[in-house]
Amino acid sequence: MNQNGTDENPVLRDPDVRLMLRAKGGDETAFTKLVANYQDRLVGVLAHLLENKDVAEDLAQEVFLRIYRARHGYEPTAKFSTWLFRIANNLANNQRRNTGRKKEVALNVNDSGPLGPRPGERLIAEKSGLMPNRQYDKSEMCTMVQAALATLNEKQRMAVLLHKFEEMSYVDIAAALETTPTAVKSLLSRARDNLREILEPYVKQGTLGTTETEEE
């Protein structure tokens, strides 16, 4: 066993877990460091998940506050990031449920709203052949990908974001989403199929279509 006792608990090898343990012991700077380490990652994931950066920032702040309040009872049983994203996922689910209830009252399903068609509607129009074939610039590509991401269900989207941007393994994603690695495998497979179905036409005709496919 080494001096830190990390042979006994492999979770203690996670430097963020050690920061959290210092915060538990009353070290405020350790917690500030954790906030600094995770703020961009958390806001990034939540902004893509909720499609609203301001709400994402508010929610990210709430995540850190919850962790701070829970610090006295903290026990290192998993990676810190897994715990943080589990809290973020639960808060985001609550947020979406609340927003969904408000939207049900406020919006007519056939009404695109004062800002014109929503990204998903635009994508459907483009897919149906109303837009001419052409090369897409970066911002258009970004809009298409955002719209494609928006078609995924909540769990698929979170799994995709954690895997793509946090490079989390299936096991860690499963811990964050409170499910099994097998379920994550299936979630990500469905998500990739959905993304492929929507984005494939743009791969073939857009700027990213640089590799010849078997069909071509």
Place this chain on the structure above:
Amino acid sequence: MAKLARLSPEHRDNLAAYLDGELEEAAVQEIEQILAVSPVARHEVDMLSRTWDMLSALPVQKASDDFTQKTVSSMQATERTSPPVASQAVKQNVRRGGVLALWAGVLAVCAYLGFSATHQWVPNESDQLLDDYEIISNLDKLQEVGTIEFLQVLKAKNTLAEHDEHSAK
């Protein structure tokens, strides 16, 4: 023709996991064998990979510059406004004790009501014996009477009452 056949759902799940580096060695070999012979599978992997790469086109969202400061300030504000942990623990214990006492009271009332209801409504064998005590104690005499009609005749002539008076003397 097998080379062009559609992939099974299990193989499709495994294709995504293969791209993510999440398959065990045996499954990796199986997928690679399929890829070696199936243009359909190669096309699937190619499209899954290229559409996945398109996610990199998403804008990088970062927290605002004062995020850390704002978060730390609100943490400190929360710490100031919320009572100390020790007093929170005491409050929590008192609340738990109150809830337990309430439940104990409810259980005691239920037990009392149950006992009362049982005592009042469920027939008791001893009560039945007490009610029938007179008949049981005079069973020999009543058996000698034989019929109800004869008993009614005795009652009409007040013979039984006189007999009881004599017996009492």
